Amino acid sequence: MIKRSRLRPLRTLGHRVTKRIWRLGAGARFFGLTLISSGESFRRFHLIIREVYFTGVLSLIIILVSAFFVGMVLALQGYNTLQRYGSSEAIGVLVALALVRELGPVVTALLFAGRAGTAITAEIGLMKATEQLSAMEMMAVNPISRVIAPRFWAGVIAMPILATIFSMVGILGGYLVAVPLIGVDAGAFWSQMQANVDWRLDIVNGVIKSLVFGVACTMIALFEGYDAPPTAEGVSSATTRTVVTSSLTVLILDFVLTSFMISV
């Protein structure tokens, strides 16, 4: 007969796997409920606009600064490599493609998870801990449609806009390093970019990516807050989980989406 202590690791593993699957199911149900309860948010669009301000507009500073430096670094690194092959004029294409296809959506999503995602989780978690969500329920107001759905759609709307701004500012940063600083021809910088960046394959795909990341990051942040134990420790752990889960999800989704987009 196998000793009980020998079975303990197996039991712990089983418990953890079951817990993860249960949370995945609960998250899927929460996502479904949010979509079903979204009608009210669109009828009262000002609720979504208000949240776009909190999640999107207030994230602008970190997005602008990060994009500017990412663009400048890309230009420096790109020029360093391209000049060895005598194609330093292609620096504009390199910066633009890297930003529009990958760095714009991905870095924006990671910054969004760290800035807006944690704020959403902490806010919802504290609303739960201070019984504000229960109070809403008792006032016959559905918290999913009044609190969750507007924040969800605000995240979905804000993310592609932020990613677009990220790419634009990044390109500007790259231009400032490549043209005035290094001395690449401005005409070559812009014309090569215009000729080689494809509307559908590059720009539309980038926007699709940022939309998907917006859904994932916002939903993770909202679910973690809604599911957080109503204690200080519970909210703190939920906030940490938001950043970790969102970052990993974004990177995994990026690989999946890229492989689909390249194979199509």
Add this chain to the structure above:
Amino acid sequence: MTQNIVEIDNLSFGYKGRMLHQGINMVFPRGKIVAIMGGSGSGKTTLLRLIGGQIKPNKGKVRVDGQVVHQQSREGIYLLRRKMGMLFQHGALFTDLSVFENVAFPIREHTDLPESMIHDLVLMKLNAVGLRGAHKLMPAELSGGMARRVALARAIALDPDIVMYDEPFAGLDPISMGVICVLIRTLNDALGTTSIIVSHDVKETFSIADYVYFVADGVVAAEGTPKDLQNSSLPFVHQFVHGEKDGPVPFHYAAGDYKRDLLGFEA
């Protein structure tokens, strides 16, 4: 119209293998202030949540205005809740909204009244709790007693038939306690509502309640008017009302042998 606006019939509720209530019967007549008292963890707040339909009983029924709460659809429960107002223990004010907007919240959600009328209604409700002058403040700028009064104004914003109070006196200074006591009695009589108070503050609750239920060990241990219970010879009620440290509710949490615990070095 039934005489009792809320009826709890043979109610049992428990979770995670622990029964919190076992066959509880209570009635709440219209227009009265009825208190539910008992020690911490005796399931008083859970009874409010059962009346509000936030949780379902394992057995028995809770009727509000003649309708069985847990047999209603979500929409049905929301319709019932529009007849209820609830004051949470710490107010549960929406921290991102001003005092005015907190009180206006249920009115905006459930009516299409013009802004001028909402403005007047909110100021009237705030005036009733003495906080009209604080309508521009944010919840973070209020004291505990003021927050409780704003929450009370919000709870009565839609003139509900029932107002439920979850520990309305907890953590308040004596002046605020007195103010809340007077407000509960005055608003109950002026609005013709039924008030259900969950509390363990004997003096304040006895001063305003028309009828009191004592809950202990999952059952109604005693019931009656405050005067009856004040003179009750039941050991539990006597201990609770007079605040005695030992009695049917023991001072010590169940533990093993004291000497063995001290000498055994077991954490």
